[in-house]
Amino acid sequence: MHGWILLDKPLGLGSTQGVSAVKRALREGGYAKVKVGHGGTLDPLATGVLPIALGEATKLAGRMLDSDKVYDFTIRFGVETDTLDAEGKVIATSEVFVDGADVEDVLGQFLGQIDQLPPAYSALKVNGERAYDLARSGQEVTLATRRITIHDLQYLSWQNEDGTQSATLRAHVSKGTYIRSLARDIAHALGTVGHVTYLRRIKAGPFTLDQAISLDSLADAAKERRLEDICLPLRAGLDDIPALPLTPDQAGLLRQGRVLVGIAEDDGLYFALLGETPVALVEAEAGSIRVVRGFNL
Numbered sequence: 001m002h003g004w005i006l007l008d009k010p011l012g013l014g015s016t017q018g019v020s021a022v023k024r025a026l027r028e029g030g031y032a033k034v035k036v037g038h039g040g041t042l043d044p045l046a047t048g049v050l051p052i053a054l055g056e057a058t059k060l061a062g063r064m065l066d067s068d069k070v071y072d073f074t075i076r077f078g079v080e081t082d083t084l085d086a087e088g089k090v091i092a093t094s095e096v097f098v099d100g101a102d103v104e105d106v107l108g109q110f111l112g113q114i115d116q117l118p119p120a121y122s123a124l125k126v127n128g129e130r131a132y133d134l135a136r137s138g139q140e141v142t143l144a145t146r147r148i149t150i151h152d153l154q155y156l157s158w159q160n161e162d163g164t165q166s167a168t169l170r171a172h173v174s175k176g177t178y179i180r181s182l183a184r185d186i187a188h189a190l191g192t193v194g195h196v197t198y199l200r201r202i203k204a205g206p207f208t209l210d211q212a213i214s215l216d217s218l219a220d221a222a223k224e225r226r227l228e229d230i231c232l233p234l235r236a237g238l239d240d241i242p243a244l245p246l247t248p249d250q251a252g253l254l255r256q257g258r259v260l261v262g263i264a265e266d267d268g269l270y271f272a273l274l275g276e277t278p279v280a281l282v283e284a285e286a287g288s289i290r291v292v293r294g295f296n297l
Helices: 015-028 055-065 100-110 131-136 179-189 215-223 234-238 248-255
Strands: 003-009 036-038 047-054 069-077 079-081 090-093 112-116 146-161 164-173 194-204 243-245 268-274 277-285 288-294
Touching: 003 015, 003 055, 003 215, 003 234, 015 036, 015 047, 015 215, 036 055, 047 055, 055 234, 055 277, 055 288, 069 179, 100 146, 100 164, 100 179, 112 179, 164 179, 164 194, 179 194, 234 277, 248 268, 248 277, 248 288, 268 288
Parallel strands: 047 194, 079 194, 243 268
Antiparallel strands: 003 047, 036 047, 069 164, 069 194, 079 090, 112 146, 146 164, 268 277, 277 288
């Protein structure tokens, strides 16, 4: 099986556990063993779209890691934690009152390319060790800012319950963006503090939440030996890339790693196909076609 199973990852499950769940489903369904990997880490406290690559699709997992993501998230104002989410220890409080209109007013300053300071509790490495391991051991963690892009940032709703004020937003962001840091910085821009209480990924690259399935649905499909019915084709991970039909001779050359010349295509990436069979992800440049990722299909 070569393609994608999209999980609607539940709360508390790590990305590697999602991979394990798919491996278990393949095993319990009696399917042939294939390589399995995920296309983008999702924190245990986050839910939503988790692309799981099977077989030759794992060659595209790195590209999926580099893709844009869309998240819905809720910021609770007035309290900041060390982890910047609801599981952390309170490190700052504020009595500054804000409302939905205030939040909408500051969102524009975060659009475009910005420098973001990642959270201390992150998987980034400091001198070979994970930042969250150092932070949990009580060590001070100093991370460098990184340039990220916020393509869109929308205000969705305001909640005022039990004396707490929260705003729910939607962010379309580049790879490397930490929503917890974005929430912290939005709160600081309002002269207060805040942390994330809800985080849901609704899109990862070309994959959307309405394509994702629950772990229960995955388990049921495995028992009924119909995982192929919920596995999206390899090409689904390249929906944003135009197809390039090949002749048998051209396909043979690309499978040997050769460069095709004299191809009248615009520069850019293409999904090369022989009929319906994926051959390679290729790049066209100055009339030549070279292999970026070849598929053994």
